[in-house]
Amino acid sequence: MPLRPWLVLAIAFVVVAVIAAAAGNSRRRRDVQDKLMGMSFRTEPLLVNAAERSAWDLLNRVNLGHAHVFAKVRLEDVVSAHAVDGKVQSAARGHIKSRHIDFLLTDVAFRPMLAVEVDGASHRSERAATADEMKDQILASAGVPLVRLRVGADWSAALDEWRRDQAEVSAKVGEGSSHAGSRH
Numbered sequence: 001m002p003l004r005p006w007l008v009l010a011i012a013f014v015v016v017a018v019i020a021a022a023a024g025n026s027r028r029r030r031d032v033q034d035k036l037m038g039m040s041f042r043t044e045p046l047l048v049n050a051a052e053r054s055a056w057d058l059l060n061r062v063n064l065g066h067a068h069v070f071a072k073v074r075l076e077d078v079v080s081a082h083a084v085d086g087k088v089q090s091a092a093r094g095h096i097k098s099r100h101i102d103f104l105l106t107d108v109a110f111r112p113m114l115a116v117e118v119d120g121a122s123h124r125s126e127r128a129a130t131a132d133e134m135k136d137q138i139l140a141s142a143g144v145p146l147v148r149l150r151v152g153a154d155w156s157a158a159l160d161e162w163r164r165d166q167a168e169v170s171a172k173v174g175e176g177s178s179h180a181g182s183r184h
Helices: 005-036 050-061 086-096 126-142 155-182
Strands: 068-074 100-106 112-119 146-150
Touching (some): 050 112, 050 155, 086 126, 126 146, 146 155
Parallel strands (some): 112 146
Antiparallel strands (some): 068 100
């Protein structure tokens, strides 16, 4: 049975598409190799240091409302920069895009509940203090509570203080809704 012209055309189209895709993949692979300029990469030995590991263990032991605990979350994944002026917005984004939070606790719906920073000796320099203050202000502006766990301090007390603050906020919200309900 002779092949119909439309079937021959369809087969030819598929063959050309496969060849073009293979050529595109090869070209893309070379482009990426050129951009990497022969660099090599290695896995970092640990994602967290010893103090951060202790904090991770504590955060996973204490009950913080069934929170999910994430390590080394990009600040830009938690907050976004907004400004009317494009240059200002670009500068603001520059302050968050290459920074991370040591730990982020989210609720069961993955909404940020609490940022946790573990502050060791590296946080004592003026440069680090300025970076910490910037992170503090950015998170506060976005409405994300931050707890700083200082190496050598009582971390349970810091987390208990945050829990008390949360309970006070919940109580005030509850009072507001009960008052609103009694007006009707």
